[in-house]
Structures are given as C-alpha cells and as structure tokens.
Amino acid sequence: MKKNLINFITTLVLAIILSQLLPWWHVMVAGFLSALFFSLNRTAVFFIPFIAVFLFWISYSFVLSNTNDFILAKKIAILLPLGGSSILLLIVTGFIGGIAAGVGALLGKQCSVLVKH
Amino acid sequence: MKYFKLLLTLLLTLVVFFGLNSKFGSIPPIGKFLSPNQGFWQNENDENLSTTMQINGLKNKVSVHYDNALIPHVFAKNNTDLYRAQGYLTAKHRLWQLEFQTFAAGGRLSEILGEQALDYDRQERRRGMLFGAENALLKMQEDPETLSYIEAYRDGVNSYIHQLQPKEYPVEYKLLDYAPEAWTTKKTALLLMYMTKMLAGRESDMERTNALAKYGKDRFDLLYPDFFDVNDPVISKETDWSFIDITMPEAPEQKIPIDSFSISETINKPHPQNGSNNWAVSGEKSYSGHPILANDPHLSLNLPSIWFVMQLATPEHNSYGATLPGALGIISGYNNHISWGETNATRDVIDWYKIEFKDNSRKEYKHDGQWKKTTQRIEEIKIRNGATLYDTIIYTHHGPVTYDHNFKGNNAKAGFAMQWVGHIGGNNQRTFLKFNEGKNYEDYLDALKSYTAPAQNFVFASTEGDIALWIQGQFPNKWKGQGKFLLDGSNPKHDWQSFIPQEFNAHSKNPERGFVSSANQHPVDTSYPFYVFNDGYETYRNRVINDFFRAKDKFDIQDFKNLQNNNYNLKASELLPYIFANMDTSSLSNEEKEILKTIKMWDFYSEIDQIAPSIWESWWTKLYTIVWDEYDAESVAMEKPFVYQTIYMFKNNPKDELMDIIDTPKKETAKDLFLMTFKETAKELTEWKAKHGDYNWSAYKATFIGHLLQALPAFSRFDVPIGGDYNTVNAASKNHGPSWRMVVEMTTPPTGYGIYPGGQSGNPGSKYYDNFIDDWAAGKYMNLLFMQDQQDKKEIIASQTLTP
Numbered sequence: 001m002k003k004n005l006i007n008f009i010t011t012l013v014l015a016i017i018l019s020q021l022l023p024w025w026h027v028m029v030a031g032f033l034s035a036l037f038f039s040l041n042r043t044a045v046f047f048i049p050f051i052a053v054f055l056f057w058i059s060y061s062f063v064l065s066n067t068n069d070f071i072l073a074k075k076i077a078i079l080l081p082l083g084g085s086s087i088l089l090l091i092v093t094g095f096i097g098g099i100a101a102g103v104g105a106l107l108g109k110q111c112s113v114l115v116k117h
Numbered sequence: 118m119k120y121f122k123l124l125l126t127l128l129l130t131l132v133v134f135f136g137l138n139s140k141f142g143s144i145p146p147i148g149k150f151l152s153p154n155q156g157f158w159q160n161e162n163d164e165n166l167s168t169t170m171q172i173n174g175l176k177n178k179v180s181v182h183y184d185n186a187l188i189p190h191v192f193a194k195n196n197t198d199l200y201r202a203q204g205y206l207t208a209k210h211r212l213w214q215l216e217f218q219t220f221a222a223g224g225r226l227s228e229i230l231g232e233q234a235l236d237y238d239r240q241e242r243r244r245g246m247l248f249g250a251e252n253a254l255l256k257m258q259e260d261p262e263t264l265s266y267i268e269a270y271r272d273g274v275n276s277y278i279h280q281l282q283p284k285e286y287p288v289e290y291k292l293l294d295y296a297p298e299a300w301t302t303k304k305t306a307l308l309l310m311y312m313t314k315m316l317a318g319r320e321s322d323m324e325r326t327n328a329l330a331k332y333g334k335d336r337f338d339l340l341y342p343d344f345f346d347v348n349d350p351v352i353s354k355e356t357d358w359s360f361i362d363i364t365m366p367e368a369p370e371q372k373i374p375i376d377s378f379s380i381s382e383t384i385n386k387p388h389p390q391n392g393s394n395n396w397a398v399s400g401e402k403s404y405s406g407h408p409i410l411a412n413d414p415h416l417s418l419n420l421p422s423i424w425f426v427m428q429l430a431t432p433e434h435n436s437y438g439a440t441l442p443g444a445l446g447i448i449s450g451y452n453n454h455i456s457w458g459e460t461n462a463t464r465d466v467i468d469w470y471k472i473e474f475k476d477n478s479r480k481e482y483k484h485d486g487q488w489k490k491t492t493q494r495i496e497e498i499k500i501r502n503g504a505t506l507y508d509t510i511i512y513t514h515h516g517p518v519t520y521d522h523n524f525k526g527n528n529a530k531a532g533f534a535m536q537w538v539g540h541i542g543g544n545n546q547r548t549f550l551k552f553n554e555g556k557n558y559e560d561y562l563d564a565l566k567s568y569t570a571p572a573q574n575f576v577f578a579s580t581e582g583d584i585a586l587w588i589q590g591q592f593p594n595k596w597k598g599q600g601k602f603l604l605d606g607s608n609p610k611h612d613w614q615s616f617i618p619q620e621f622n623a624h625s626k627n628p629e630r631g632f633v634s635s636a637n638q639h640p641v642d643t644s645y646p647f648y649v650f651n652d653g654y655e656t657y658r659n660r661v662i663n664d665f666f667r668a669k670d671k672f673d674i675q676d677f678k679n680l681q682n683n684n685y686n687l688k689a690s691e692l693l694p695y696i697f698a699n700m701d702t703s704s705l706s707n708e709e710k711e712i713l714k715t716i717k718m719w720d721f722y723s724e725i726d727q728i729a730p731s732i733w734e735s736w737w738t739k740l741y742t743i744v745w746d747e748y749d750a751e752s753v754a755m756e757k758p759f760v761y762q763t764i765y766m767f768k769n770n771p772k773d774e775l776m777d778i779i780d781t782p783k784k785e786t787a788k789d790l791f792l793m794t795f796k797e798t799a800k801e802l803t804e805w806k807a808k809h810g811d812y813n814w815s816a817y818k819a820t821f822i823g824h825l826l827q828a829l830p831a832f833s834r835f836d837v838p839i840g841g842d843y844n845t846v847n848a849a850s851k852n853h854g855p856s857w858r859m860v861v862e863m864t865t866p867p868t869g870y871g872i873y874p875g876g877q878s879g880n881p882g883s884k885y886y887d888n889f890i891d892d893w894a895a896g897k898y899m900n901l902l903f904m905q906d907q908q909d910k911k912e913i914i915a916s917q918t919l920t921p
Contacts, residue, residue, distance in 0.1 A: 024152030072882030
C-alpha cells in the first residue's frame with residue numbers, strides 16, 4: 001500500500017512539474033519515470049498512475065475552466081460530441097490523460113524489470 | 118519473455134502516443150486537444166488586457182484603452198506606430214480569422230483542410246485571386262507611404278505571432294492541428310481581393326448568353342430588362358449630366374461565339390444578397406442642424422464577425438469605426454471631422470471572352486486576325502496529407518483562361534478568359550487611410566479618386582455641413598450591350614476600350630432634396646450617358662428608404678435607428694393584394710381559409726412574433742420555384758429572372774406561357790399557380806407546426822450566425838430572434854444580414870451609435886465572442902465611446918501599454 005502511495009505521489013508531482021515543460025505527453029513521461037523507480041505489481045502498475053493523472057488533468061482543467069464559467073468547455077462538449085456536458089468532458093479528459101500515463105507506466109515497469117535483472 | 122513484454126509495451130506506448138497525437142478525419146488529435154496544459158482548456162479565458170507588451174520596431178509608446186465592450190482605443194504618436202499597433206491588436210483578438218480569410222482568398226484551404234477543399238482552391242486560383250492580389254501589391258508598393266504602413270501592420274501582426282506559444286494558439290488551430298504562419302503585405306492585398314470578390318465578383322454572362330439563345334431578343338428583354346419599370350436610383354433622376362462630354366464607344370455587331378466550347382457548370386458566385394444600406398441627411402433635414410449619416414453592410418452572418426471595431430488616434434487624427442481584420446484603418450466610421458460608409462455599387466466589371474487557341478499546345482491564341490502569345494502561370498496548391506497539385510493556367514491579354522479542358526470545359530483548343538477590374542490592381546488601401554485623416558469634402562474626394570474595386574457607393578457627411586455620395590470604382594466604358602453576354606476574344610472591338618474618367622462617375626453633393634442614400638439599387642436612370650444595365654439591382658429597400666426621407670422634414674437619431682431596423686415588406690405588399698383579388702378560393706378547406714385569413718390581415722411588417730411573414734416566405738418560395746420550373750429542366754446554366762420582374766410578370770402577363778408548368782398537361786396561368794402554391798404552403802406550415810410548434814417568423818426563419826468553419830454548430834449561434842427578410846431595410850435573412858449598423862451625428866466631436874452581430878473577441882471561449890448578438894437582434898445600439906482625451910478613463914476597464 002505504501003508503495004502505491006509513493007508511486008501515486010511521484011506520478012502526480014512529476015506530471016505537475018513536467019506539464020510546465022512538455023506538451024501533452026508529459027503524463028506518459030511521468031507514468032514511465034515513476035514506474036521505473038517505484039515499480040508496482042499487477043494491475044496497480046497501470047491504475048495507480050492512471051488515477052493520479054486522471055485526477056490531475058481533471059483538477060487542472062476544472063481550475064482553468066471554472067474561472068471562465070465553462071464557456072468553452074460547454075461548446076467543446078457539443079463539438080466532440082458529449083451532449084454539451086462539461087462534466088462529461090472533464091471525465092473524458094481525465095480518462096485520456098490517465099490512459100496515456102498508465103501506458104507509459106507499463107513501459108516503465110518493463111524497463112525496470114530489465115534493469116533489475 | 119521479458120523482452121517480448123517490453124516490446125509489446127513499447128508498441129502499445131507508441132500506438133497510444135500516435136493515436137492521441139494525430140488528427141483523424143475531423144477528429145482533433147485527442148490527447149493534444151484535451152490536455153489541460155496544451156489543449157483547448159488553455160483557451161478558457163478572456164484576453165489578458167492589462168500587461169505592458171514590448172513590440173519591436175515601435176518608435177514611441179502606444180497606449181491602448183479597452184472599454185467594457187472590449188473595443189480598443191489606440192493612441193499612438195505617429196501613423197507607423199498606429200498601424201503597427203492595429204496589426205498587433207487585430208492579431209491578438211482575431212488571429213485565426215485573420216489568417217483563415219486570406220487562406221480562403223488565395224485558394225490555400227487545402228493546406229488546412231486537405232483534399233476536400235481542392236475544388237474550391239483551384240477555382241479561386243483560376244479566378245485570378247493571387248494574380249489580382251499581386252497586381253494590387255505592386256500598385257501599393259508604388260506609394261511609399263502606403264507601403265510603409267502595410268509593412269508596419271505586417272510587423273505588428275508578426276510581433277504577436279512570434280511571442281505566441283503553441284498552448285496560446287486560438288482554439289481553431291488546435292482543432293485542425295496546425296500553426297499560424299507569418300503575415301505578409303501580400304496578405305493585406307489578398308484580403309482586399311477577398312472583399313473585391315465578395316462584392317464585385319458576381320456576373321451572369323454565361324447564363325444570360327444561354328437565356329438569350331433560348332428566348333430570342335424580344336422575350337429576353339422582357340424577362341431581363343436593362344431597367345425595371347420602377348427606378349429610384351442612387352443618384353437622383355433630376356441630376357444634370359450635361360457636363361459629361363466625351364464620345365461613347367460604338368457597338369460593333371455582336372455575334373455570340375458559344376458554338377465550339379461549352380462548360381458543365383460555372384464557378385461559384387458570391388452571395389446574391391451581399392449588399393448594404395447607407396444614407397445621410399443634411400443639416401436642414403436634421404433635428405439638431407448637424408448632418409446625420411448611417412451605414413449597414415449586409416453580408417453573410419459569421420463568427421468571428423467580419424468586423425472588428427477600433428478607435429485609432431494620433432495627435433494628427435482620431436478615427437473610430439469598423440475595421441476589417443487584414444486591412445488598415447477604419448472602413449466604415451468617422452473621425453473628428455467627417456464620416457463615411459459604403460454600400461456595394463453592383464456594377465458589371467467582369468466579362469468573359471471566348472478564346473480560340475492555335476493548337477493543343479495553347480501557346481498562341483487568336484486576336485485581331487493574328488496569333489498572339491499566351492503566358493502561363495503555374496499555381497502550386499499544397500494539400501494536407503497529399504501530393505501538391507500544379508495547375509497550369511493560361512493567360513491572354515484579357516486575363517486568365519479560367520475555363521478550359523482542364524477545368525469544367527470540353528475542348529482542348531478553346532476556353533473562356535475572364536476580364537475583371539479586380540485583376541488590374543489598385544492601391545485601394547490608400548482610400549481608407551486617407552478617410553481616416555480626412556477633414557472635409559475635398560479630402561474625401563482626394564481619398565476616393567484612386568479607388569478601383571470593389572466599386573462602392575461612398576456616403577459622406579462632415580461637421581462643416583456637407584453630405585455627399587460618390588459611386589466610385591474603376592468602370593470600363595462599355596458600348597451598349599458589351600459584357601452583358603459572352604464576348605468574342607478574337608475581336609479587338611470586344612476588348613474594353615477605355616475606362617469611365619473618374620470625374621464622370623455618378624455622384625451627388627448636397628442635393629436639394631436634403632439627403633443622399635443607396636441600397637444597391639440602380640445607380641442612375643437612363644439619362645446617364647454611360648452604359649449601365651440592370652445587373653441584379655435591388656428593388657425594394659431603396660424605395661422604402663427614399664420614401665421615408667421624402668415623408669417628413671426633420672429626422673433624429675431614433676428615426677435613423679428605426680429605419681435601419683425597419684421590417685416593412687414592400688415586396689409582399691406589391692404582390693399579395695393582387696393575389697387576394699385574383700385567386701379562386703372556393704376550393705379551400707377551413708384550415709386553409711384560416712391561414713389565408715391570417716395573411717390577408719397582415720400589415721406587411723415582417724416582425725418576429727407574426728405568423729403572416731412565415732406564410733409569405735413559404736408561399737413566395739414555392740411560387741418563384743414553380744413559375745420558373747422551365748429553368749430547372751434546362752441542362753445549360755441559366756439564371757432565373759429577378760424577383761421584381763417575376764412579380765411584374767404575374768401582374769401584367771398572368772397568362773404568359775411561362776406560367777405553365779411543363780410537367781402537367783394542363784395550361785396553367787398565374788391564378789392556378791397562386792392557388793396551387795398556397796395549398797402547398799398551408800400543408801407545409803401545418804406539418805411544420807405539428808413538428809416544431811408555432812410558426813411565428815422568428816422560429817420559422819431561424820436566423821443563425823455561423824462560425825467561419827462551415828458553421829461548426831458548437832461555435833455558432835442559432836435561432837436568433839430578428840425580424841425582416843432579404844428585401845426589407847433590416848435585411849436579415851436566415852444567415853445573411855446587417856453585419857454592422859452605424860449611425861453618426863456630425864456634432865463636434867461626432868456622436869456615434871453602433872452594433873454588430875458578434876463580439877470583439879475571436880475566441881469562442883470568451884464572453885466577448887458573441888455578446889453583441891442579442892442587442893443587435895433587438896435593434897439596440899451601443900453609444901460609441903469616442904475618446905477625445907486619453908486621460909479621461911471613466912468607461913475604460915483596462916489599459917495596456919505597447920512599448921518599443
């Protein structure tokens with residue numbers, strides 16, 4: 001459990017820092033690096049970074065959008081199309097970020113396995 | 118095993134990366150687009166207005182004050198700084214639109230949208246848009262002053278683009294996954310060409326030629342008269358033209374040379390309703406003794422709006438009004454001394470010449486009994502995710518051979534060449550720069566005289582008390598009938614012989630009637646010595662406007678606002694009473710009788726809460742379609758006669774053969790058509806009601822303001838409650854209408870009122886994106902803040918300094 005928490009926090013912190021330096025794929029790098037150094041087992045490999053970035057992207061997006069009354073989010077939710085629901089759009093955003101981070105972590109895990117042996 | 122797993126996860130990572138980083142069809146690159154640090158979430162904000170920005174090349178500080186409508190009030194120390202700041206600020210608020218419009222103008226949409234835009238791009242290249250823009254740029258470069266300003270504007274736009282990070286790109290770039298490129302002076306020329314195409318790019322030579330071949334001269338002249346039987350021209354009938362003393366070109370024998378070449382279809386034409394209103398009353402007719410001027414250009418209703426409102430001031434001049442992103446200065450507006458506005462002059466400035474090539478190499482064409490050399494222009498059309506297309510376009514002295522066997526044509530040794538005033542080029546930017554600095558009638562005239570295209574009715578009023586209207590453009594001096602039909606490219610007598618000398622362009626200064634006005638109607642009556650035929654002139658708005666100004670002695674601001682928002686449907690009022698008197702109603706059901714009763718009680722005002730305008734719209738559309746059913750059956754391109762003449766035929770020739778429906782054995786007359794189409798209307802509206810509810814005019818018309826990207830629904834506004842239709846003074850139809858309404862009283866300093874259907878920000882995520890729309894629809898105006906002293910900031914919400 002402790003390992004999960006460490007990985008979670010590492011992923012989150014890395015993602016926040018890297019988001020200021022890299023394009024959208026900062027979350028893949030964050031997932032990759034945290035798995036490389038704090039590797040987890042079984043499904044946790046994917047889901048811990050997934051949840052970390054899921055929450056990060058949702059919070060980050062929410063803060064940006066909330067100050068602007070979700071004007072654009074509501075329109076993008078029509079465009080994509082998500083029935084105009086900005087909440088759904090936030091969830092989709094978190095989900096996409098989470099998948100990218102999780103997949104990055106899977107690769108990180110395999111690399112760490114290779115290094116350790 | 119572990120290597121296999123590694124490989125598998127690596128592959129998965131790559132798939133996810135490319136999957137989320139790439140655009141698929143119309144789906145944006147989803148990872149990029151949704152990421153909060155790079156994607157659209159970054160566009161969830163209003164502009165940052167209060168910072169100090171450093172801009173290379175400025176000579177002095179420029180102050181920018183924003184009012185609560187996000188209108189920038191720009192104070193510079195000199196013109197170069199002013200236009201640099203205009204470029205910078207236009208890019209700041211409207212970058213995507215600014216660039217996209219010039220891509221559209223120059224036939225480069227395939228670079229953004231891919232293969233689907235290729236036909237459009239080829240058509241624009243073959244129309245000679247780049248050729249015309251290059252010629253215009255050459256003319257602008259001849260004038261060092263204009264050149265220095267368009268360069269300053271360019272540098273201003275680029276200063277903004279260069280400091281922009283990808284995460285700050287307007288959302289449309291993110292959606293389509295591309296990046297802005299540097300602005301060039303040629304893009305300003307392209308934007309002006311875009312306007313020239315929009316306003317002086319309509320013609321029907323081919324269609325008329327086909328109609329003449331089908332009907333013969335007498336019948337053709339009845340259906341397509343050079344003048345309608347009503348005409349209240351822009352320049353009033355009382356004008357004395359005796360000062361025009363040049364010999365007119367003589368008409369050669371005209372044989373229509375259509376035999377050896379035919380085309381499957383013609384290139385797209387600009388919207389037929391592109392037009393406008395403007396007028397001014399003199400001090401004597403004004404409630405306050407100061408002249409009052411008004412302008413409302415009617416264009417497609419788009420977001421971001423075609424207009425961007427600004428105040429542009431230096432110590433020497435101070436002007437306010439609507440700008441066009443990409444062009445310099447104020448286009449429709451006022452300064453401390455004069456005010457100006459435009460409507461389209463709608464003159465025939467495009468002609469088509471049948472070209473005969475010597476052989477398949479097309480290196481020579483026949484002209485004046487000789488073989489003359491052609492030139493080639495190779496247009497490079499880049500296509501997103503595709504191979505670049507090179508389109509070779511042959512040029513003759515007339516202009517580009519738009520139609521040939523490579524494009525809509527059928528014969529390798531023939532083609533149609535286009536001659537267009539838009540190709541000649543002109544320094545039309547200068548006119549607007551000079552208006553901005555103008556102090557009186559002489560300055561206005563000086564600004565005008567070099568203006569070539571698109572020809573406009575330039576209305577004018579000054580604090581000195583003058584009002585005027587010049588119909589200005591470069592007009593070929595044609596022999597009677599020239600260019601109404603296809604011309605013979607080998608006959609030198611068919612060439613444009615000369616241009617109408619500028620001082621002979623029709624105009625009016627301080628007329629006795631105390632007002633000037635234009636609404637795209639016929640510029641003159643038959644007494645004007647130059648050949649001007651009916652090229653689609655407006656027939657309703659202008660009469661309502663002129664009658665309004667003849668009806669009383671004094672006019673105030675409210676009168677002006679009321680007139681701009683006037684929904685009186687003169688067209689309906691001229692046909693419906695005739696129909697009511699002649700239609701046989703004995704076979705109508707009770708339901709149909711109810712509907713008939715509603716429209717019979719109509720006062721002919723197309724207001725949003727009325728039902729009758731919807732009945733009229735539905736009825737008229739059906740009537741116009743069925744009466745010209747023979748056109749829909751034609752295989753060649755033909756244009757249906759104008760609305761006014763159609764109504765004329767209903768009332769004066771109700772038993773004419775054109776009333777007959779060709780698909781039925783019966784011989785129909787106008788009366789039959791009225792009844793038939795009325796029953797269909799009743800049926801349609803009853804069904805509509807069952808599906809959508811009450812068919813009041815607002816709901817039935819469903820005016821919308823569409824985003825420039827094919828009216829992307831998420832970024833558009835629908836069901837805007839506005840009255841009127843395309844024939845009322847408030848010319849608001851489904852997706853077209855008054856794109857900027859302005860009223861200016863020439864007090865010292867002038868007092869302005871204005872509104873447009875959009876907002877100052879181009880960002881769909883800004884509350885300033887569409888915040889004027891509701892007021893615009895309701896006929897409300899902003900009291901325009903014309904700052905005289907930049908220290909007086911009482912209505913200013915933010916100030917920004919641009920520093921060298």
